[in-house]
Amino acid sequence: MLSMQNVSMVYRTETVETHALRDFSLEVGEGEFVSVTGPSGSGKTTFLNIAGLLEEFSSGTYKLDGKDTSSLGDTERSRLRNEKIGFIFQSFNLIPELDIFDNVDVPLRYRGFNAAERKERIERVIDMVGLGSRMKHLPSQLSGGQQQRVAIARALAGEPRFLLADEPTGNLDSEMAESVMQLLEEINAKGTTIIMVTHEPKLAGRAKRNIFVRDGRLSSVEPQLQVAVGG
Amino acid sequence: MDIGPIWRALLRNKSSFLLIALQIAATMALMVNAIAIIQERSRLMARPSGIDEENIFYIDSSSFDKDLEYQAMVAEDLDLIRAFPGIVNAMLTNSFPLRDGGWSQALQTEPGEGIDGTGTAIYFADEHGIETFGVDLIAGRNFATTEIVWADPEGAPDWPESAIVTRAMAAEMYPDITPEQAVGKVAYIEQDQPVTIIGIVDRMQAPWKSWAGVERSMLVPMKRGQSFARYVIRAKPGYRDEVMPQLERLLAERDTGRIIDSPGTITEARRMAYLEDSAMIKLLVFIVSLLTAITSLGIVGLASFSVAKRTKQIGTRRALGATRPSILRHFQLENFLISSIGVVSGAILAVALNMWMVQTFDLTPIAWYIIPVSMLVLWMVGQLAVYGPARRASLVSPAIATRSV
Numbered sequence: 001m002l003s004m005q006n007v008s009m010v011y012r013t014e015t016v017e018t019h020a021l022r023d024f025s026l027e028v029g030e031g032e033f034v035s036v037t038g039p040s041g042s043g044k045t046t047f048l049n050i051a052g053l054l055e056e057f058s059s060g061t062y063k064l065d066g067k068d069t070s071s072l073g074d075t076e077r078s079r080l081r082n083e084k085i086g087f088i089f090q091s092f093n094l095i096p097e098l099d100i101f102d103n104v105d106v107p108l109r110y111r112g113f114n115a116a117e118r119k120e121r122i123e124r125v126i127d128m129v130g131l132g133s134r135m136k137h138l139p140s141q142l143s144g145g146q147q148q149r150v151a152i153a154r155a156l157a158g159e160p161r162f163l164l165a166d167e168p169t170g171n172l173d174s175e176m177a178e179s180v181m182q183l184l185e186e187i188n189a190k191g192t193t194i195i196m197v198t199h200e201p202k203l204a205g206r207a208k209r210n211i212f213v214r215d216g217r218l219s220s221v222e223p224q225l226q227v228a229v230g231g
Numbered sequence: 232m233d234i235g236p237i238w239r240a241l242l243r244n245k246s247s248f249l250l251i252a253l254q255i256a257a258t259m260a261l262m263v264n265a266i267a268i269i270q271e272r273s274r275l276m277a278r279p280s281g282i283d284e285e286n287i288f289y290i291d292s293s294s295f296d297k298d299l300e301y302q303a304m305v306a307e308d309l310d311l312i313r314a315f316p317g318i319v320n321a322m323l324t325n326s327f328p329l330r331d332g333g334w335s336q337a338l339q340t341e342p343g344e345g346i347d348g349t350g351t352a353i354y355f356a357d358e359h360g361i362e363t364f365g366v367d368l369i370a371g372r373n374f375a376t377t378e379i380v381w382a383d384p385e386g387a388p389d390w391p392e393s394a395i396v397t398r399a400m401a402a403e404m405y406p407d408i409t410p411e412q413a414v415g416k417v418a419y420i421e422q423d424q425p426v427t428i429i430g431i432v433d434r435m436q437a438p439w440k441s442w443a444g445v446e447r448s449m450l451v452p453m454k455r456g457q458s459f460a461r462y463v464i465r466a467k468p469g470y471r472d473e474v475m476p477q478l479e480r481l482l483a484e485r486d487t488g489r490i491i492d493s494p495g496t497i498t499e500a501r502r503m504a505y506l507e508d509s510a511m512i513k514l515l516v517f518i519v520s521l522l523t524a525i526t527s528l529g530i531v532g533l534a535s536f537s538v539a540k541r542t543k544q545i546g547t548r549r550a551l552g553a554t555r556p557s558i559l560r561h562f563q564l565e566n567f568l569i570s571s572i573g574v575v576s577g578a579i580l581a582v583a584l585n586m587w588m589v590q591t592f593d594l595t596p597i598a599w600y601i602i603p604v605s606m607l608v609l610w611m612v613g614q615l616a617v618y619g620p621a622r623r624a625s626l627v628s629p630a631i632a633t634r635s636v
Binding site: 052 | 550
């Protein structure tokens with residue numbers, strides 16, 4: 001489903017070349033729950049950006065659902081992101097001026113669904129994350145955990161093939177983090193593939209597979225080792 | 232279309248756009264009324280005087296000779312002028328349209344005191360008057376040579392028995408008949424002096440361009456003068472500027488005991504008559520352009536600030552699937568909504584302001600189409616102004632969404 005072969009990413013300025021990813025190869029199959037850990041600056045976010053088609057890479061091959069993404073234009077990448085990938089961000093990235101309903105509606109509008117279908121999907125996912133009674137609330141009227149649940153609902157509304165979560169519990173206290181993790185596990189149990197970047201070894205350990213990134217390279221794919229390194 | 236969410240988001244953050252919407256409204260109100268004034272002034276300026284403006288000029292002669300044979304001088308001057316190559320005709324008169332100075336009288340349809348008359352400008356003319364002014368005689372006849380009288384230069388004139396009036400004058404005096412049917416009617420000047428209307432000219436404005444009855448004029452077969460003579464001269468097309476200085480020199484050399492003023496053209500008289508209107512139009516165009524430019528800059532500023540403030544939000548939208556054109560459209564639509572609030576409020580304000588101006592300054596009400604045209608212009612200005620910032624927004628990378636700051 002997600003296949004990276006020797007992907008490299010080099011940021012260049014006039015004087016400096018920074019290798020954010022080096023010969024990075026990874027296969028993620030249908031229904032997996034993969035956690036990505038590593039020290040700060042190791043290339044986790046770059047990996048996530050490339051996997052989520054947020055950034056282009058310098059060399060290598062990246063196939064998403066069998067489609068080679070290296071030759072895609074901006075519009076095609078946007079469409080693919082919208083249809084196949086759901087994003088969950090560390091700081092939720094909800095739009096403060098929009099209520100919960102409209103926030104979840106954002107990717108659906110870009111998808112071009114009609115109003116009735118959008119409404120049905122929005123209500124279903126908001127109910128699923130347990131916020132059915134808060135649809136007209138603004139993000140600022142919700143707790144951090146509730147905001148992240150809205151972000152998860154937004155990511156799920158388009159029924160993507162996989163979720164990319166960037167430190168989804170990084171801004172939450174342990175109780176809320178646990179509830180978000182449980183929600184992610186439930187979503188994964190229903191068949192959605194999840195790739196989660198995290199600093200938390202405990203959370204990483206709950207994934208079915210852990211990968212460890214250091215200096216832009218894939219260091220390990222063993223969950224136990226990942227936990228040991230993180231701890 | 233994303234109108235719903237964008238509209239709701241704007242309503243939740245009114246302070247961010249109300250100022251610019253207010254600015255657009257003020258620009259709209261001022262623009263509409265300025266255009267109405269410009270239109271009004273332009274319409275006044277475009278009114279034809281009825282005479283052959285392009286080819287007519289005038290020469291004033293002031294004599295200081297105590298033994299001056301005035302009538303002989305005028306006859307000789309006019310013979311000389313009419314015989315000069317490139318001249319169509321010439322005559323002695325008291326004034327001409329756009330001169331901003333002349334004679335006026337009231338004509339009554341019935342003799343007697345206490346009867347309302349119709350005000351009219353009076354031009355002294357002879358049998359050459361119609362051709363010299365180049366006016367169009369639409370009914371009746373021209374003056375005969377025998378009808379021309381020399382009036383007493385000292386006292387009140389004995390008015391001649393015939394006159395030629397403009398179509399507007401005839402229509403005002405005799406509203407129940409066609410202007411052409413006024414030929415042969417007897418009117419009364421100075422209450423009881425009968426004047427027979429022998430001809431109707433299509434148009435010949437009074438000398439005062441701001442007078443409400445500016446289209447009402449009357450030619451009388453009369454000459455009058457003592458030492459000052461004003462000759463109105465019509466040149467053949469294309470000859471005016473060439474013959475004007477030649478005739479000035481010729482008249483001055485013919486009689487050295489007088490002063491010949493520099494000749495003037497009707498074109499220049501028109502320019503001077505409408506100088507204030509012309510300056511007002513330029514000033515209003517400048518003010519409206521300046522206001523529009525300031526409003527555009529305001530929109531650019533607001534949109535730029537909005538883009539800078541929402542970079543992460545834009546990145547998030549891109550991450551969620553927005554294409555670059557979607558982001559461009561988002562900001563253009565947002566600007567359209569803000570502009571719409573401005574132009575709709577501005578339209579209401581414009582009408583209110585116009586109603587007040589009509590009542591206070593007796594202006595003509597604005598033409599209905601100025602409002603939608605102005606709205607369209609301001610919408611377009613808004614879209615052009617927001618394009619730059621919106622394009623910058625569309626270039627925001629979706630990777631911004633995952634950055635922690």
